[in-house]
Amino acid sequence: MCRTTLIVTLLLSILTPLSHVSAEPLRGDKEAIALAERMLQTLGGKAEWAGGRTISVELTGYYAREQEPWREIFWMDLEAPRGRFELKGGAVDRVIAWTTDGGWELDGGTLETFSSDRHAFEIEYWKRQPVVIFHRLARGVPATRVEKGDNEFRFDVFDAESGTLLAQFAVNMKGEPIKWGSSIGEQEFEHFFGPLQSYGGLHMPKWGGSISAVWRYEHIDVALTTSPPSVSFEPPSERGTKASPE
Amino acid sequence: MKVLMNPFGSMNRKQQSLATAFALALLILFSSVKCVLAQEATGLRGDPAAISDAEAMVDAMGGLAVWRELRSVHFVHEWDIFSRPDIYLENEILDLTGPRSYVTMESETYRRVRAYSPEHRYWNIVNGVFSYASDDAFEKAMERAPYSVYRLARAIARGDDYYHVGFGPMRGMPETQALEFRGADNEIHGWILLNTRKEPVVWATTQYSYSFGPLKQFGNLRVPNWAVTGGGRVRYEMVSLTGSNQQPDSTLFTPPVEFREE
Numbered sequence: 350m351c352r353t354t355l356i357v358t359l360l361l362s363i364l365t366p367l368s369h370v371s372a373e374p375l376r377g378d379k380e381a382i383a384l385a386e387r388m389l390q391t392l393g394g395k396a397e398w399a400g401g402r403t404i405s406v407e408l409t410g411y412y413a414r415e416q417e418p419w420r421e422i423f424w425m426d427l428e429a430p431r432g433r434f435e436l437k438g439g440a441v442d443r444v445i446a447w448t449t450d451g452g453w454e455l456d457g458g459t460l461e462t463f464s465s466d467r468h469a470f471e472i473e474y475w476k477r478q479p480v481v482i483f484h485r486l487a488r489g490v491p492a493t494r495v496e497k498g499d500n501e502f503r504f505d506v507f508d509a510e511s512g513t514l515l516a517q518f519a520v521n522m523k524g525e526p527i528k529w530g531s532s533i534g535e536q537e538f539e540h541f542f543g544p545l546q547s548y549g550g551l552h553m554p555k556w557g558g559s560i561s562a563v564w565r566y567e568h569i570d571v572a573l574t575t576s577p578p579s580v581s582f583e584p585p586s587e588r589g590t591k592a593s594p595e
Numbered sequence: 596m597k598v599l600m601n602p603f604g605s606m607n608r609k610q611q612s613l614a615t616a617f618a619l620a621l622l623i624l625f626s627s628v629k630c631v632l633a634q635e636a637t638g639l640r641g642d643p644a645a646i647s648d649a650e651a652m653v654d655a656m657g658g659l660a661v662w663r664e665l666r667s668v669h670f671v672h673e674w675d676i677f678s679r680p681d682i683y684l685e686n687e688i689l690d691l692t693g694p695r696s697y698v699t700m701e702s703e704t705y706r707r708v709r710a711y712s713p714e715h716r717y718w719n720i721v722n723g724v725f726s727y728a729s730d731d732a733f734e735k736a737m738e739r740a741p742y743s744v745y746r747l748a749r750a751i752a753r754g755d756d757y758y759h760v761g762f763g764p765m766r767g768m769p770e771t772q773a774l775e776f777r778g779a780d781n782e783i784h785g786w787i788l789l790n791t792r793k794e795p796v797v798w799a800t801t802q803y804s805y806s807f808g809p810l811k812q813f814g815n816l817r818v819p820n821w822a823v824t825g826g827g828r829v830r831y832e833m834v835s836l837t838g839s840n841q842q843p844d845s846t847l848f849t850p851p852v853e854f855r856e857e
Contacts, residue, residue, distance in 0.1 A: 411790075413788075414791055416791050502678075519677070521676075521678070522677065523680065527828060528827040541827025543823075544832070556821060562768070562788060
C-alpha cells in the first residue's frame with residue numbers, strides 16, 4: 350500500500366508540471382496558425398510561454414497628460430484574471446490590484462473599491478492582454494481559434510467556445526508583433542510595439558505605446574516565472590496578516 | 596594728456612552729469628529701437644500662446660540658443676519596416692537652411708543613396724542603379740521639407756517670419772489640440788502635438804505622421820529616441836545625432852559625376 354502511494358505520488362509529481370504546460374493545438378486556418386506560431390517563436394518560443402504562469406514587468410511610462418514619467422511594476426497571472434500594478438513618479442503614486450472577486454485602487458493614499466463596471470472591464474481587458482494571449486496561444490487552452498486578417502501580416506484571435514474576438518495582431522516579415530488591437534464594447538484599443546529585446550529567455554518589445562499617442566512605455570525588465578504570483582492582491586486595510594491568495 | 600583721456604574735457608561736474616545722463620538716455624533709446632526693429636524684422640507669426648508653446652518645445656529639445664545657431668544635423672537611424680526582411684542603418688544629413696537632404700541606407704543586402712535639393716532635384720542610387728525620382732516625389736519632398744521637425748525647431752528658435760503658428764486639431768486626431776504650422780501660402784503643412792512637458796509626441800506633415808518616443812539627449816540636443824509611423828508598420832530608433840553651425844557640403848546633393856546628365 351505504501352509502495353503504491355509512493356508510485357502514485359511520484360507519478361503525480363511528474364505529471365503535475367507536465368499538465369501545467371500541456372498544450373492543445375490551436376484551431377483555425379493554417380496560415381493564421383503559422384503566423385501565430387512564428388510570432389511565439391520570435392517572442393522566445395512556445396515552450397517558454399506555455400510554461401510561464403506569472404509575468405512581472407518593470408517599465409517607464411509616459412502619459413501625455415502627466416508632467417513626469419513614472420516607474421511601473423506589474424504582476425499578472427497568465428492563467429487566472431488577476432493583476433497588481435504599482436505606479437510611482439511625479440504626481441503619480443498609485444497601486445491597483447484585482448482578482449475575480451473584485452478590485453481596488455489606492456491613489457495618493459485614497460483607497461477606492463472597484464465598481465462592478467470597472468471590475469468587469471478589467472476582467473475583460475485581462476483576457477485581451479497581449480501577454481495573456483501569448484500564453485493562451487502557446488497552450489491552446491482555453492480553446493483558441495485564430496483566423497487570418499485582412500492581409501498576410503495580420504491574424505485575429507478568438508475564444509473558440511464563445512466566438513468572442515479577443516485581439517488582432519499584426520506582425521512584420523520577421524514574424525515579430527508590431528501591433529495589437531482589441532475592443533470592449535464601444536472602446537477600441539490599438540498599441541504599437543518596438544523592436545524585440547531579450548529578457549532572459551523571453552523576447553519582448555523594448556518599447557511601445559498607444560496609436561492615439563496618449564501613452565508610451567519603455568521596458569526596463571520582464572520576467573516570466575512558472576509559479577503563481579507571490580504578491581498580494583488584498584487592499585491595504587484588509588491585508589493584515591492574511592496570507593496572499595493563491 | 597589728462598584732458599585727452601577725459602571724454603568730457605574741461606566740463607564742470609554739473610555739465611558732466613548732464614552729458615552722462617544724455618548719453619545714457621541715447622544708449623537706452625538706441626537699444627530699445629534696435630530691439631523693436633529686431634522683433635519686427637524676425638518673428639514667428641500667429642497666436643502668441645501657440646508661439647510660446649513652440650518656443651517651449653524647442654527649449655525642451657535643447658534650447659533656443661543651440662537650435663538658433665544650427666545649420667545642419669546629421670543623424671543615424673536604425674529603420675525597421677514591416678515588409679522588409681532586413682533592418683537598415685540610415686545616415687541623413689539635413690540642411691536646415693533650405694530643403695536639402697542627403698541619405699545613405701545600408702544593410703548587408705541593400706544600399707541606397709538618395710538626395711534632394713532645389714538645385715539637383717531628387718535622385719537615387721539603389722544597389723548601384725541611378726535614377727531620378729518622379730516630379731511628384733520631388734515636389735512632395737519640397738513641400739514637406741520646410742516642416743521637418745528639425746527645420747521647424749530651428750525656425751522657431753530664429754523667429755523665422757516665414758511661419759505662422761496656431762492651434763488646431765492634429766491631422767487625423769480630431770480630439771486633440773496641436774500646433775499648426777502654415778507657410779507663405781497660408782495653408783497648414785505641419786502639425787506637432789505636445790505633451791504636458793511641451794515635448795513633441797506626434798509630428799505630421801501633409802504626407803506623414805510620426806508618433807515619437809521620449810526625448811533623449813544627444814550632445815546638446817534632445818530629440819525623440821524612437822518613432823513609429825503607418826500605425827506601427829514602420830519604426831526607427833535614433834542611434835546618434837550631431838548638429839553643426841555649418842551648412843553641409845553642397846556637392847552632397849549633386850549626382851555623382853558618373854551619373855550626371857550633360
